[in-house]
Amino acid sequence: MEPSCGEDEESVKSYASKSLSDHGRICNCSIPCQCINQLDTPTPMRSSRKFVLSEHVLGIVSNTESYLKERRITELVRFLLTKILVDAPGGPLEHLVKILDDCMLYRAGFGRLPVLYEERHLKAVVKSFDAGQRGWVNASQLRRAYITLGLNPPKIPDDAKIPTDELLKNLKNDQEIDLSELIMAGASDGDSRKNNTPVSSF
Template sequence: MSDSVTVNSSSQLPVCKCILSDEPSQEVHIPEYKQRMLSSTLRTEEYLRERRIPELIRFILAKIIAANPSDPANYIVNLLEQCMLFRSGYGKPPVLYEDRHLKAIIKSFDPGDRGWLSAGQFRRAYITLGFLPDKTLQEKIPTDMAIKKLQATQELELFCLLNAGNAEVLTEIQSTNKIYF
């Protein structure tokens, strides 16, 4: 039996006949219990995604690892209370990066103490910290302004994370491009 493939002049490619069926394809019936399961899974995934639950869990775990508390459960309770106070506008933001961390990052991009960062350096600082950089940046950003922008960005990110699923608040933030605390 010869399995050689030849191309005919009508520019049609030959297809193996063994995978083609003469019967029309049939609709697959999915039992009702499987449909309910799939629907429940989709709703759960949408709920978690809309409220950014995995990101919130990563934030909490990062704070626990950074603080290394002797009583992690109590630490989580206190952290969530701080988050709720911040979200309501009555507390300081329990951000992941303290001022000393931000200053160290900026210093690493300005080792010669010029007092400014280029737009590319500032963009890399944003990426290093896990933030999305501004679309429009000045060519030279003073280091003190860079630190303030990074502080504001992480506070805004935390505020948006804590308000995920609250479309009204997030719409207001996007329209005014401000955060109130």
């Protein structure tokens, strides 16, 4: 049975696939025929579905980016990996679990911060920027010391001279501030240390 306009798409496709030269025999459309062309034309329903799908995907991407930024997930993963490299444990997986446990205990108001660099590491960094043992560093050296440790340097005058013992104390304090804020990112108001973050000395 030959299809006419209005029949289902499968029937038209079946006939159309045989040969375009037989078109006049299998279709009663007027010239030019619209049957075959309509098969590849997006219907309003198809366009609507594509639009809804695109909006859905964009919504997921936007929510994911917001979540990662708000909870500082990327920074947290970087901290965990760097902590493992610095500590160089025999069992990395077990050590990772311990670091996470320490973070959770601190967030609950117990224990101490699992800082990335111990005081001996900080002393070595300060000493490297005061090779002449003058007992102080200039503003440029202070900034580089902070950047070396992955911390944001404070704003100080370019002609400032900072005693090395003060720099060591502030590096230690600012490292704790940064890690505390990272651990508390996205924490609920009920968490014990939510509003008890150390304050920078600079």
